[in-house]
Amino acid sequence: MKIIILKEKLKEGISIVERISTKSLNLPILNNILIKTEKNFLNLISTDLEIGINWWSLAKIEEEGEITIPSKVFSSFINFLPNKPINLTLKNLNLKIDCENYHTSIIGASSEEFPIIPKVGKTEKISIQNKIFYQGLSQVVDIASSSMIKPEISGIYFLFQKNLITITATDSFRLGEKKIYLDPVNNINISKDYSFILPQRTAKEIINIFNEREGEMIIYFSPNQVLFENLFLETPHPEIQLVSRLIDGEYPSYQEIIPQKNETQITFNVNEFINQIKSAAIFSGKTNEIKLEIDPLKNKLILFSQDQNIGEYESSLNAKITGSPCKISFNYRFLLDGLLSIALSQGKNSEATLDLINSDKPGVLRPVDDNSYLYLIMPIKNN
């Protein structure tokens, strides 16, 4: 193997694949990156057996070959090199790296020991703008349950219906739902509805890897795997492919718990509410409970919290209120997460609404300027 590639390009590829080359004690080969030539491309591959990532870049391939190299050593060393062409040469199982006045030899392992990344059939697929996909996913990804007692809600639920993707996550205390409409021109071949539950870790890796990338994301469906791919703009060769296993099981039919009406609606500035919740949180004690008192006559939402060891808190938020007066308690963390997710997509100074029925029924947050997102929160019941 003999490859010449620019430092910045190689560094970019390593940064994409190294994230999932884990510190695995049982299977040390998983700590390695597989480096191989493929025609005039350099191909880097990593896997943790749940997720597999491929990255390709055009490079000067003077001699073909393949080897696996510990990702941490490879990555740390490449980072220090000057932004010049790097020569990668295989000598037995050592990878020689030469770049200006730096000369190194890293001990590798045979590519035969490296697990095979499963192939996903390329018949059924959808295409979506990268940016729209990761922004939508970011709004729900953190809501999924961290407990494995109900594995189906530990993942993110994707439902594809014609030109609509619905992305949902819940931990049974709150639920976030994001709808994304697809460009019908690029998606004329979808023969039926698809759905799958994606592990939360995969969703987080997708956000990290495809974040800030322009272009199109292609999603390929298969019964037990899903493949996310983004394409070079110039060539038909993909730049990154991410294959992930899916979570078995049926996602709860959550639609019935989303209230279809409200008795009280509060419209407020997201940033101001976030600030008051954060300060009320200091006095919310172990239960994380903050009380809201909504008075339509005063157009004010009053926040209370109390901890017998610390003290008492009260503040008032200017708000536009329609409907009946209402008192309700929430876990401040869940309320805050929903508002932060709205602030993330709409900006901190945007407005949002909170719809309530009574103190026992879930509340629903929605951005004023975006009806594609909702965040539902269960109240704390005080009986």
Next chain:
Amino acid sequence: MKIIILKEKLKEGISIVERISTKSLNLPILNNILIKTEKNFLNLISTDLEIGINWWSLAKIEEEGEITIPSKVFSSFINFLPNKPINLTLKNLNLKIDCENYHTSIIGASSEEFPIIPKVGKTEKISIQNKIFYQGLSQVVDIASSSMIKPEISGIYFLFQKNLITITATDSFRLGEKKIYLDPVNNINISKDYSFILPQRTAKEIINIFNEREGEMIIYFSPNQVLFENLFLETPHPEIQLVSRLIDGEYPSYQEIIPQKNETQITFNVNEFINQIKSAAIFSGKTNEIKLEIDPLKNKLILFSQDQNIGEYESSLNAKITGSPCKISFNYRFLLDGLLSIALSQGKNSEATLDLINSDKPGVLRPVDDNSYLYLIMPIKNN
């Protein structure tokens, strides 16, 4: 007690005193800040029994009084308030805080339980520009030994001789020494030499607290304590006072180990050497050893490192070399710390020299443009 003070001012004061109000389980009162009025000043006080900090600010004092309040709750809450006047009112042992639409009551504890900060006599003192003092201290503070086996080298040694301060730290593997010359006009009253060993933690707090502050620092000497004080520019009242206990014992007479000559001198760019050491470090194994080979004929310094499980490293640094050829090994961490400390004070693109005698004798780093600082490193001896 009834005080009115601007949020930003109060926040600044809390941020200075809260750093040392520790999570002390044995003496919970140490987690509190003492708040008291002193004529037309608000005074905040904290201590961990080793260090005591006083902070003063002019405020509108409508009623005198004092109380202690848990620092974490107080600090977190004040941070969220709008930048408006804050009303602090004492009601029994509760501190009421009112600021616009925020109303809070924090449970406090009587000031009688709070430890007394020791007083330091104000006769013997020196005066130095704040900025010069903390910059000099920053260059040696991290070198002190973290082990308590020899308590005297766990601290920073200060020697005051007429108009010269020498600040030294060592952990027996390396030693840093900084000399600061005082303005004689402001320091005519020093009757004799003084020296003390300051705990490393106090030194770090001084850097954190006085960092970025303009004006003069006054240091008052007493046998078991030292007082650092900075003054309001407008009034004779100090803004901050920090009292610290000192470390008992005699500092080692280190002057004799500093080589008075060299056989080889290498002059190099600090940033380039740092970069090569960091990349050589990846291959330096458990011993952290990197080898330097100095060849005056080629004007090159060659770096080698090797780890039998990872691989081999070699790079070359362009340098101006005078004297004899030399081979020597160092622990890369110690070499790096010295270079980073020079980069901190002189800028990354500055030049420095490394003076060597032979492979068994300590090396000495010095910035080319600043003869007030030296950093000595013991070599790794390979026999």
